[in-house]
Amino acid sequence: MRLSTKGRYAVTAMLDLALNGKNGPVTLVEISENQGISLSYLEQLFAALRTKELVRGVRGPGGGYYLGKSADDISIANIICAVDEWVEFTRCGGRQNCSGGARCLTHTLWDDLSTEIFNFLADISLGDLVRRNLGKKDEEEKLTVVASSDSQAA
Amino acid sequence: MRLSTKGRYAVTAMLDLALNGKNGPVTLVEISENQGISLSYLEQLFAALRTKELVRGVRGPGGGYYLGKSADDISIANIICAVDEWVEFTRCGGRQNCSGGARCLTHTLWDDLSTEIFNFLADISLGDLVRRNLGKKDEEEKLTVVASSDSQAA
DNA sequence: GCATTTCCTACTAAATCACTTGGTAATTAG
DNA sequence: CTAATTACCAAGTGATTTAGTAGGAAATGC
Numbered sequence: 001m002r003l004s005t006k007g008r009y010a011v012t013a014m015l016d017l018a019l020n021g022k023n024g025p026v027t028l029v030e031i032s033e034n035q036g037i038s039l040s041y042l043e044q045l046f047a048a049l050r051t052k053e054l055v056r057g058v059r060g061p062g063g064g065y066y067l068g069k070s071a072d073d074i075s076i077a078n079i080i081c082a083v084d085e086w087v088e089f090t091r092c093g094g095r096q097n098c099s100g101g102a103r104c105l106t107h108t109l110w111d112d113l114s115t116e117i118f119n120f121l122a123d124i125s126l127g128d129l130v131r132r133n134l135g136k137k138d139e140e141e142k143l144t145v146v147a148s149s150d151s152q153a154a
Numbered sequence: 155m156r157l158s159t160k161g162r163y164a165v166t167a168m169l170d171l172a173l174n175g176k177n178g179p180v181t182l183v184e185i186s187e188n189q190g191i192s193l194s195y196l197e198q199l200f201a202a203l204r205t206k207e208l209v210r211g212v213r214g215p216g217g218g219y220y221l222g223k224s225a226d227d228i229s230i231a232n233i234i235c236a237v238d239e240w241v242e243f244t245r246c247g248g249r250q251n252c253s254g255g256a257r258c259l260t261h262t263l264w265d266d267l268s269t270e271i272f273n274f275l276a277d278i279s280l281g282d283l284v285r286r287n288l289g290k291k292d293e294e295e296k297l298t299v300v301a302s303s304d305s306q307a308a
Numbered sequence: 309g310c311a312t313t314t315c316c317t318a319c320t321a322a323a324t325c326a327c328t329t330g331g332t333a334a335t336t337a338g
Numbered sequence: 339c340t341a342a343t344t345a346c347c348a349a350g351t352g353a354t355t356t357a358g359t360a361g362g363a364a365a366t367g368c
Contacts, residue, residue, distance in 0.1 A: 003157035003271070006325070008264065015260045027344070035260060038327050043346075050346090060335025061343040076267065106169045106189065109283050110162065113230065117157070120274050129263050160356070181313065192358050197315075204315090214366025215312040 001117045007080040009037055010045050014079050017055065018071045018126045025064030045083050052082040072127035077118055079126075155271045161234040163191055164199050168233050171209065172225045172280045179218030199237050206236040226281035231272055233280075 016031050028046065032039045046065065049055045053068040067074065170185050182200065186193045200219060203209045207222040221228065 001157060002159075003155060004325085005156075009326090011267070012260055012264050015263050019260065025344095029344085040328065041326050044326090047346075057345050058335085059333075059343085059345045062336065063334085063344050065345085105287070106166055106173065109169050109287055110166050112286070113165070113278065113283060116278075117271075117275070121271070124267065124270075129267060132266070133259070133263055158355085163357090179313095183313085194359065195357050198357090201315075211314055212366085213312085213314045213364075216367065217313050217365085219314085 001077075001080075001114050001121070002084045003080060004084060006045070007084045009035075009041070010049065010079050010083040011076060013037065013042060013045060014049070014054070014067075014074070014126060015129060017065060017067060018130050021066060024062075025058050025066050027064040030064075048083045049079070052078070054078060054082055067126075070127065071130060072125050074126045075122045076124045076126075076129075077122035080121065155231075155234075155268050155275070156238045157234060158238060160199070161238045163189075163195070164203065164233050164237040165230060167191065167196060167199060168203070168208070168221075168228070168280060169283060171219060171221060172284050175218075175220060178216075179212050179220050181218040184218075202237045203233070206232070208232060208236055221280070224281065225284060226279050228280045229276045230278045230280075230283075231276035234275065 012035055013031050016034055017026050020026050020030070020034075028039055028042045031037065032042055046055055046057070050057060050068075054074055056066045056068045058064060058066070166189055167185050170188055171180050174180050174184070174188075182193055182196045185191065186196055200209055200211070204211060204222075208228055210220045210222045212218060212220070
């Protein structure tokens with residue numbers, strides 16, 4: 001599992017999309033302004049997200065991006081893997097007994113931990129995150145309302 | 155939270171240390187050979203681990219590294235943070251209401267998730283990993299025996 | 309004294325990050 | 339039809355990170 005800033009940008013952008021995409025597509029320009037990420041970098045990220053069918057693009061005026069599937073069917077692991085490209089760490093190629101025994105033992109331990117981290121992130125969906133926030137809607141809600149009217153005005 | 159290959163090297167090396175350091179210190183040369191990591195890179199990683207007191211070095215012949223504290227008191231998050239240096243993602247500096255409202259809402263969501271990932275890794279200790287493996291000691295155990303006698307010979 | 313080992317600094321090729329530039333293709337509004 | 343808007347695509351770029359080299363100095367055991 002790899003969790004870099006690139007993955008964070010992707011998760012953040014997808015969260016923005018999930019939050020603001022309820023009525024109509026969201027443009028990358030909006031996400032760019034909302035999240036402070038450069039437009040072209042977003043394009044690169046969304047190119048990767050699109051090939052994994054996590055988002056769906058609509059061209060032309062009034063276009064933008066939709067989520068490719070339900071927010072409940074998109075896990076954090078899905079997003080990170082889409083942009084960050086899973087790298088195999090253990091050089092022995094998984095389960096084979098490589099050079100020394102201790103090496104492979106450590107690798108097995110790491111591999112187990114790595115799987116656990118992945119499963120943890122695979123278990124959290126975009127929908128979970130959004131709902132988790134809606135649960136504690138107090139001062140946060142006001143921000144959302146201000147934000148949507150604000151972004152329309154700008 | 156940041157989980158790069160650098161952090162993986164560190165965790166792997168610390169695992170090696172926990173596994174092989176039960177009787178006497180382990181040299182970086184041994185870890186280097188076991189895990190296929192360059193000696194100087196290990197030195198850099200262990201310099202960071204040492205300042206966080208996760209390892210303790212002993213110079214001279216017969217020297218090497220001990221764990222800085224009990225394997226149960228060293229979490230995976232400890233190790234990763236030591237070498238990878240926690241980077242704050244949200245530019246708004248945490249909880250302030252930055253430029254737009256939607257931005258900070260997304261940031262809050264990400265921040266919560268990030269904390270959750272951290273807690274997950276903070277909850278797994280080196281000792282846990284080692285014991286977890288000792289539980290299923292079948293063909294793995296044979297490898298350990300071969301390895302320790304092997305590394306002594308080399 | 310000598311070999312071993314940690315400890316320390318500086319340097320480097322390669323990769324990655326985040327972004328810029330400069331487009332093309334599809335779609336809508338007028 | 340034209341112009342504006344938006345996704346889509348490719349090449350390049352400075353800054354940073356990665357993983358490693360090189361060349362030591364300081365401590366310690368034999």
